[in-house]
Amino acid sequence: MRLEQFPASIRDYLIAKPGGDLGYDCLGCGARHKADRLLYTCPDCAGLLNLTDALDGALSNKSGDFWRSLFDYRQMLNLEPLKGVFLFHEFLAPSIPLQDILYLGEGRTPVVEAPEALAEEIGAHFYIKLEGLNPSASFKDRGMAAALSYLNFLVRTQNLTSVMAVCASTGDTSAAAALYSSALGTAVKSAVLLPKGRVTAQQLSQPLGAGATVFELPGVFDDCMKVVEKLSDDYQVALLNSKNPWRVLGQESYAFETAQRFDYDLSHKVLFVPVGNAGNITAILSGLLKFYRHKVIEKLPKIVAVQSERANPVFLYYNSPKPRTYSPVTVKPSVAQAAMIGDPVSFPRLAKLVDQYEKICPHSSFFALEVKEQDIIDCMLLANRRGFTVCTQGGECLAALKLALAQGLVGPKERAVLNSTAHALKFSNFQNAYFEDFLKEEYAITAKPYLVNRPKALELKNCPKPSGQRPLNPQESEQFVQISAQEIASTLGLKAKGSGRIS
Ligand code: F0G
Numbered sequence: 001m002r003l004e005q006f007p008a009s010i011r012d013y014l015i016a017k018p019g020g021d022l023g024y025d026c027l028g029c030g031a032r033h034k035a036d037r038l039l040y041t042c043p044d045c046a047g048l049l050n051l052t053d054a055l056d057g058a059l060s061n062k063s064g065d066f067w068r069s070l071f072d073y074r075q076m077l078n079l080e081p082l083k084g085v086f087l088f089h090e091f092l093a094p095s096i097p098l099q100d101i102l103y104l105g106e107g108r109t110p111v112v113e114a115p116e117a118l119a120e121e122i123g124a125h126f127y128i129k130l131e132g133l134n135p136s137a138s139f140k141d142r143g144m145a146a147a148l149s150y151l152n153f154l155v156r157t158q159n160l161t162s163v164m165a166v167c168a169s170t171g172d173t174s175a176a177a178a179l180y181s182s183a184l185g186t187a188v189k190s191a192v193l194l195p196k197g198r199v200t201a202q203q204l205s206q207p208l209g210a211g212a213t214v215f216e217l218p219g220v221f222d223d224c225m226k227v228v229e230k231l232s233d234d235y236q237v238a239l240l241n242s243k244n245p246w247r248v249l250g251q252e253s254y255a256f257e258t259a260q261r262f263d264y265d266l267s268h269k270v271l272f273v274p275v276g277n278a279g280n281i282t283a284i285l286s287g288l289l290k291f292y293r294h295k296v297i298e299k300l301p302k303i304v305a306v307q308s309e310r311a312n313p314v315f316l317y318y319n320s321p322k323p324r325t326y327s328p329v330t331v332k333p334s335v336a337q338a339a340m341i342g343d344p345v346s347f348p349r350l351a352k353l354v355d356q357y358e359k360i361c362p363h364s365s366f367f368a369l370e371v372k373e374q375d376i377i378d379c380m381l382l383a384n385r386r387g388f389t390v391c392t393q394g395g396e397c398l399a400a401l402k403l404a405l406a407q408g409l410v411g412p413k414e415r416a417v418l419n420s421t422a423h424a425l426k427f428s429n430f431q432n433a434y435f436e437d438f439l440k441e442e443y444a445i446t447a448k449p450y451l452v453n454r455p456k457a458l459e460l461k462n463c464p465k466p467s468g469q470r471p472l473n474p475q476e477s478e479q480f481v482q483i484s485a486q487e488i489a490s491t492l493g494l495k496a497k498g499s500g501r502i503s
Contacts, residue, residue: 001076001077001078003015003077006073006076006077007073010069010070010073013070014070014073014074014077014079015077015079015082015098016082016086016089016090016094016098018094018095018096018097018098019055019090019094019095020053020054020055020056020090020093020094020095021053021054021055021095022035022051022052022053022054022093022094022095023035023051023052023053023054024039024042024049024050024051024245025049025050025051025052026042026044026045026047026048026049027047027048027049027050027348027349027352028042028045028046028047028048029042029044029045029047031044031045032054033049035051035095037154038150038151038154038238038239038244038246040232040239040243040244040245041233041243048243048345048346048348048349049245050245050248050286050349051093051245051246051248051249053094056290056293059090059091059294060293060294060295063295064264064294064295064296064297064298067090067091067294067296068264068296071087071088071256071260072260074087075087075108079098080101080103081098081099081101081103082098082101083103083108084103084104084105084106084107084108084145084253085106085107085142085145085146085250085253086098086101086103086145086149087107087108087253087256088252088253088256091252091256091287091290091291091294091296092146092249092250092252092253092256093146093149093150093246093249093250096146096149096150096153097153099156100149100150100152100153100156101145101149101152102145102148102149102152102180102183102184103145104135104141104145104179104180104183105134105135106134106135106141106142106144106145107134107141107142107145107253107257108257109129109130109131109133109134109257110129110130110133111127111128111129111130111257111258111261111262111417112127112128112129112130112388113125113126113127114126114127114128114386114387114388115386115387115388117386117387118382118383118386118387118388121382121386122398122401122402122405123402123405124401124405124410124415124416125415126401126415126416126417126418127415127416127417127418128383128388128390128394128397128417128418128419128420129254129257129258129261129417129418129419129420130388130389130390130420131254131419131420131421131422132389132390132391132394132420132421132422132423132424132425132426133423134176135179136172136175136176136179136206137172137175137206137422137423137425137426138172138175138176138338138391138421138422138423138426139172139251139254139280139419139421139422140172140173140175140176140177141176141179141180142250142251142253142254142283143176143242143246143247143248143249143250143251143279143283144176144177144179144180144240144247144250145180145250146246146247146249146250146251147180147240147244147246147247147250148165148180148181148183148184148188150246151163151165151184151188151238152184155184155187155188160187161187162187162189163187163188163189163238164188164189164190164191164236164237164238165177165181165188165189165190165191165237165238165239165240166190166191166192166193166228166231166232166237166238166239166240167190167192167193167228167239167240167241168192168193168194168221168224168225168227168228168241169192169193169194169199169221169224169241170194170195170198170199170203170221170276170337170338170339170340170341171194171199171200171203171204171206171337171338171426172203172338172421172422172426173192173240173241173242174192174193174194174199174203174206174207174212174214175203175206175207175210177190177192177207177212177240178190178192178206178207178209178210178211178212179206179210181210181212181240182210182211182212188238189212189213190207190210190211190212190213190240191212191213191214191215192207192212192213192214192215193215193217193224193227193228194214194215194216194217194224195216195217195218195219195220195221195223195224196216196217196218198220198221198333198337198340199337200337200426200427200428200429200430201429202425202426202427202428202429203338203426220331220340220341220342221276221277221331221340221341222328222331222341222342222343225241225277225343225345228241229243241277241279241345242277242278242279242280242282242283242345242346243279243345243346247279247283248279248282248283248286248346248349249283250283251279251280251283251284251287252283252284252286252287252290253287254280254283254284254287254419255283255284255285255286255287255288255290255291256287256291258271258417259288259291259296259297264291264296264297264298265297265298265299266288266297266299266300266301267298267299267301268413268414268415269301269302269414269415269416269417270301270302270303270304270404270409270410270414270415270416270417271284271301271302271303271304271416271417271419272304272306272397272400272401272404272416272417272418272419273303273304273305273306273397273419274306274307274336274339274393274394274396274397274419274421275305275306275307275314275339275344275368276311276338276339276340276341276344276393277341277344277345277346278314278344278345278346278347278349278350279345279346280419280421281303281305281350282346282349282350282353284303285303285350285353285354285356285357286349286353288300288301288357289353289356289357289360292360300357300360300361300365301417302364302365302366302367302409302410302414303357303365303366303367304367304368304369304400304404304409304416305318305366305367305368305369306368306369306370306371306396306397306399306400307339307368307369307370307371307396308334308335308336308339308340308370308371308372308373308376308396309370309371309372309373310331310332310333310334310340310373311329311331311332311334311336311339311340311341311342312329312370313326313327313328313329313342313343313344313347314344314347314350314368315368315369315370316329317347317351317368318354318366318367318368319368326347326351328342328343329342329343330342333442333443334373334376334443335373335376335377335380335392335395335427335430335439335443335445336376336392336393336395336396337392337427337430338391338392338393338421338422338426338427339393339396354366364409367404367409369400369403369404369409371396371399371400371403372399373439373443373444373445374444374445374446375395375399375402375403376392376395376396376399377392377395377430377431377434377439377443377445378395378399378448378451379395379396379398379399379402380392380394380395380398380424380427380430380431381395381431381434381451382398382451383395383398384424385451388420389423389424389425390418390420390424391420391421391422391423391424391426391427392427392430393419393420393421393422394418394419394420394421394422394424397418397419397420398418401416401418404416434447434451434452435447435452435453435454437452456491458484458487458488459487460480460483460484460487463479463480463483463484464476464477464479464480465480466480
């Protein structure tokens with residue numbers, strides 16, 4: 001829609017102007033640092049940082065109605081930088097000028113209601129937000145859009161010519177980091193640290209394809225994270241893990257979009273979020289609290305944090321008696337491999353936000369559930385059998401929904417919104433291994449025959465077969481087609497035409 005076609009009351013605000021006063025707040029010592037450079041930890045005490053806007057209060061000078069209609073109208077504005085997560089520019093990273101915003105098609109992913117057949121099987125109507133439809137096929141693109149837009153701003157304003165962006169990853173962060181870095185041309189190069197053998201072939205192909213330098217390290221994600229933290233402490237690099245608070249800002253858009261999808265009414269909604277390094281759930285809680293503070297939403301939804309029982313530090317923390325103490329866990333192999341993290345870097349941020357959340361909604365507003373490996377993969381395959389392609393982390397959410405329904409955590413009037421954080425194809429190796437029943441030993445998973453599927457070979461006896469070397473002659477070809485069609489029809493139980501009604 002062209003600018004002059006928007007209502008006059010909204011027109012002046014549609015094209016966001018740089019504003020706000022962003023700064024880094026230390027969770028440890030409370031110091032505030034200017035956001036004129038990239039920081040990951042507090043220069044005074046090495047504490048974790050949050051990015052906040054000192055002028056945030058001014059957002060409340062406008063009514064909730066104003067923001068709601070601005071964001072709704074802005075969806076119709078054809079202006080590239082505001083097409084993705086920066087649709088919510090004022091609430092996200094208002095200091096970044098539009099000219100520096102990097103947009104590769106991320107965000108605005110669909111929230112789809114589960115087909116009736118799946119809802120019946122699970123025992124409730126629910127929705128899934130399909131985050132696998134982002135450019136690098138996971139939600140990480142939201143955070144990278146913000147982090148790399150900020151880096152782009154620094155490159156332009158500080159004439160930086162050779163930035164080395166680094167991250168540790170279970171796969172998806174590296175895919176997104178490499179892709180978004182590559183979009184900035186020669187100014188930014190990327191290097192990623194992956195736990196050898198704990199990233200799928202599809203995920204590994206992503207940073208390689210985008211030209212990153214890929215290091216495979218022994219151990220698990222937590223070991224890679226320690227190495228990358230050391231790199232960012234001692235060398236000039238741009239850390240792109242969610243320890244980088246710009247990432248968190250971008251990922252808040254998930255919360256904003258979910259609110260918008262339900263016309264800003266999140267009462268009776270329950271958001272299920274798989275948790276690994278705890279960056280995503282931190283961002284979602286932070287985004288929801290921002291929208292709540294400025295009256296864009298009036299009710300906060302219930303939140304369910306989901307972990308596999310093989311990588312469950314957040315579950316253990318929230319299910320232990322108060323006063324709670326946090327302890328990292330040693331992870332075991334999990335099919336929800338992208339979230340296989342024993343010591344989430346963002347845990348201190350999460351704990352603080354949950355406290356804030358529970359102060360506003362004292363009763364039953366935040367839960368942590370753990371799910372079994374068998375249920376994770378069965379749910380992923382079941383969803384696929386009923387119209388959804390969800391990743392193994394999406395499978396975790398679906399397994400958790402079943403558990404929550406059984407425990408009465410989700411009531412009949414509530415609707416769950418599951419976060420399928422990545423595309424199923426990234427994890428098709430687990431599907432293949434399940435179909436071959438190869439997950440018994442390492443994952444204690446047994447294939448359920450009704451979920452197994454394999455390609456069928458045709459037994460073409462006494463039949464000429466096409467081969468790469470020699471084309472079939474017309475007579476052979478006719479024979480091949482005839483016999484193949486007969487075999488397929490017999491396997492499928494097809495009735496010949498003219499033999500009665502199609503049933
Ligand atoms: N789902 C997927 C597909 C992920 O890739 C991750 C994390 C999570 C869920 C958990 O999100 O870490 O924000 O709590 N993957 C990271 C990575 C850590 O390196 O790609 P989180």
